[in-house]
Amino acid sequence: MSDKQPVLELRNVDKSFGPIDVLHEISLKVGEGEVLCLLGDNGAGKSTLIKTLAGVHQPTRGEIIMDGAPTTFSSPREAQERGIATVHQFGGTYPLMSIGHNFFMGVEPTKGFWPFKVYDREKANRIAVEEVQKMGITRITDGDRLVGGLSGGERQSLAIARAVYFGARVLILDEPTAALGVKQAAHVLRIVNEAKRRGLAVIFITHQVMHAMAVGDHFAVLIRGAIAADFRKGDKTREEIADLMAGGESMADLEANIEGYMESHEGHVPPPVH
Amino acid sequence: MTDTTTDSNVAPASGGISLAEFFRSPAAGAFMGFVVVFVVFAIFGFSRNFLSIPGITTWVNFASLVGIIAIPVGFLMIAGELDISTGAVLPAGAMTVAILCGHYELPVLVGILGALCVGALVGFINGFIVTRTEVPSFIVTLATLFAVAGLTLYLSILFINNTNSFYHAPDWAKALFGGKVFGFNSSVFWWIALVTAFYFFLHKSPKGAWVFALGGDQESARNAGIPVRGLKIGLFMLCSICAAFAGALQVITFNSATSQANFGLIFNTIISVVVGGVLLTGGFGTVMGIVFGVLTLAIVTQAIGFTEIDRNLSFLIIGVMLLIAVLMNDTFRNLATSWSTSKKK
Numbered sequence: 110m111s112d113k114q115p116v117l118e119l120r121n122v123d124k125s126f127g128p129i130d131v132l133h134e135i136s137l138k139v140g141e142g143e144v145l146c147l148l149g150d151n152g153a154g155k156s157t158l159i160k161t162l163a164g165v166h167q168p169t170r171g172e173i174i175m176d177g178a179p180t181t182f183s184s185p186r187e188a189q190e191r192g193i194a195t196v197h198q199f200g201g202t203y204p205l206m207s208i209g210h211n212f213f214m215g216v217e218p219t220k221g222f223w224p225f226k227v228y229d230r231e232k233a234n235r236i237a238v239e240e241v242q243k244m245g246i247t248r249i250t251d252g253d254r255l256v257g258g259l260s261g262g263e264r265q266s267l268a269i270a271r272a273v274y275f276g277a278r279v280l281i282l283d284e285p286t287a288a289l290g291v292k293q294a295a296h297v298l299r300i301v302n303e304a305k306r307r308g309l310a311v312i313f314i315t316h317q318v319m320h321a322m323a324v325g326d327h328f329a330v331l332i333r334g335a336i337a338a339d340f341r342k343g344d345k346t347r348e349e350i351a352d353l354m355a356g357g358e359s360m361a362d363l364e365a366n367i368e369g370y371m372e373s374h375e376g377h378v379p380p381p382v383h
Numbered sequence: 384m385t386d387t388t389t390d391s392n393v394a395p396a397s398g399g400i401s402l403a404e405f406f407r408s409p410a411a412g413a414f415m416g417f418v419v420v421f422v423v424f425a426i427f428g429f430s431r432n433f434l435s436i437p438g439i440t441t442w443v444n445f446a447s448l449v450g451i452i453a454i455p456v457g458f459l460m461i462a463g464e465l466d467i468s469t470g471a472v473l474p475a476g477a478m479t480v481a482i483l484c485g486h487y488e489l490p491v492l493v494g495i496l497g498a499l500c501v502g503a504l505v506g507f508i509n510g511f512i513v514t515r516t517e518v519p520s521f522i523v524t525l526a527t528l529f530a531v532a533g534l535t536l537y538l539s540i541l542f543i544n545n546t547n548s549f550y551h552a553p554d555w556a557k558a559l560f561g562g563k564v565f566g567f568n569s570s571v572f573w574w575i576a577l578v579t580a581f582y583f584f585l586h587k588s589p590k591g592a593w594v595f596a597l598g599g600d601q602e603s604a605r606n607a608g609i610p611v612r613g614l615k616i617g618l619f620m621l622c623s624i625c626a627a628f629a630g631a632l633q634v635i636t637f638n639s640a641t642s643q644a645n646f647g648l649i650f651n652t653i654i655s656v657v658v659g660g661v662l663l664t665g666g667f668g669t670v671m672g673i674v675f676g677v678l679t680l681a682i683v684t685q686a687i688g689f690t691e692i693d694r695n696l697s698f699l700i701i702g703v704m705l706l707i708a709v710l711m712n713d714t715f716r717n718l719a720t721s722w723s724t725s726k727k728k
């Protein structure tokens with residue numbers, strides 16, 4: 110990564126909402142075909158950070174650099190046009206609309222001539238199903254199905270496939286696996302890897318260390334709005350990362366306690382701490 | 384990413400539009416509701432002229448005026464908004480035509496255009512306030528309902544010193560906007576034309592999906608580049624313009640107008656839309672469903688006199704129908720959004 114120019118970079122970005130400082134001197138970068146995992150507990154400022162990247166918020170101080178040039182995104186629309194796609198926790202989808210409609214929302218393919226231009230349902234459905242299948246979701250075969258009938262993982266996959274199809278260069282995923290079961294989460298992680306293989310720069314937000322470890326090349330831990338740790342794959346163990354996220358030694362202490370308890374109590378765990 | 388490439392848990396057989404799927408959709412519910420009501424009324428009205436020309440035209444004529452307004456009200460509900468100002472915009476439109484053409488003797492087209500402008504203005508105000516503030520559209524349009532109703536009364540007294548007015552349109556205008564063909568008012572044909580246009584817009588044109596997106600997830604819609612504010616303001620304007628147009632048709636048909644607010648219209652449009660299968664929470668609905676909702680409501684409220692059913696039962700029937708419709712719509716939504724969990728083994 111050191112040799113290649115990053116696609117997107119933050120330099121010393123601060124973000125305040127009035128008197129409340131949420132982000133402090135954030136510096137990050139992500140390059141093509143790379144997954145940056147952003148870890149952090151609830152309230153650490155992860156969502157604020159990605160909203161700043163996606164043009165929802167503008168940094169209070171510091172700069173956003175895209176392809177080496179300082180940039181500002183005045184709106185989500187502008188960030189999107191520059192190739193930054195954000196997929197929210199629930200896929201940002203319309204549950205009561207078809208897969209085809211969801212896939213092409215806002216950029217519907219048409220056929221016929223004005224004023225009788227109609228939505229080209231067959232084309233939309235065909236492309237949507239093709240693209241989702243290309244991402245490895247072979248269970249989706251009918252573009253007319255309502256998205257509400259898909260599983261959480263399939264919905265995420267649909268949203269990611271959409272971003273890839275429309276030429277996203279940076280894919281931001283806000284806790285895509287948080288609400289999913291183990292199998293569904295594995296699905297999504299596989300698709301993250303697929304997006305990476307296709308050369309997208311992926312920013313993956315999560316508070317599940319295991320999920321981060323499964324796809325990440327580069328990790329940043331956010332604590333109370335500041336980057337507490339920034340390291341590459343293999344530099345730290347899962348336990349070390351969990352410790353960092355929890356804000357220091359408390360997690361290790363807890364684990365040591367539990368282990369000690371189990372040793373002296375024939376393998377039983379202690380009652381939960383209140 | 385090597386394993387589980389073949390976890391094909393056998394996708395549910397979903398070959399095109401199956402009959403079962405049709406019967407699960409709320410539009411089909413509205414259609415079947417209509418058929419049931421029609422058949423029951425036809426049986427009880429067989430000896431009371433329910434199936435005669437006057438028996439049919441009574442409720443169809445009523446349906447046309449409600450229906451012209453109910454479809455854009457339905458669009459708004461699909462987009463997650465409510466408009467109850469229609470009850471004041473219809474009389475405002477009617478009085479505009481009556482005052483401009485009846486009192487000041489301006490050409491009829493000027494009167495109709497004036498009414499449409501009044502509608503456009505009220506709709507714009509509704510849409511503007513709803514999109515710029517956090518105030519729910521129910522409250523915004525409740526406020527404009529009273530404001531417009533009050534203003535209509537005040538201005539009627541100011542201009543013609545009367546809350547009612549009369550207007551006889553020239554023959555050609557009467558034929559076009561207020562005539563009768565086999566007992567069917569012109570408004571029926573206007574309704575059919577508008578249903579066609581609205582159907583095309585919502586279900587065929589590429590922009591129709593945007594209306595659903597507004598009600599489905601406004602934030603995502605904005606991120607997808609859909610002009611959320613403009614579209615919403617446009618829908619509010621469409622709704623008020625249709626209400627004003629219905630007012631214009633009414634005054635040309637019946638030769639008279641009143642400035643009293645039409646509170647019944649508010650209930651009629653909303654009941655029709657819900658019975659027509661539009662979800663109260665937005666994001667789903669169909670034009671044909673609303674059409675059947677309007678027709679069902681019209682039969683129950685207007686044609687009951689042509690049957691042996693006690694007139695006083697009509698409100699009871701409406702209430703029960705509304706409850707059944709809401710429950711069915713809810714069931715539909717739950718079915719549609721829990722497919723994956725139900726098919727899990």
Ligand SMILES: Nc1ncnc2c1ncn2[C@@H]1O[C@H](COP(=O)(O)OP(=O)(O)O)[C@@H](O)[C@H]1O
Binds near residue numbers: 126129150151152154
């Ligand atoms: N618009 C805002 N105005 C004021 N404070 C905000 C705003 N958005 C987020 N915050 C605050 O910033 C902190 C971080 O929030 P968030 O970015 O949502 O964290 P995370 O996504 O990591 O859980 C929270 O304390 C939250 O209250």
Ligand SMILES: [Mg+2]
Binds near residue numbers: 155156
């Ligand atoms: Mg968050």
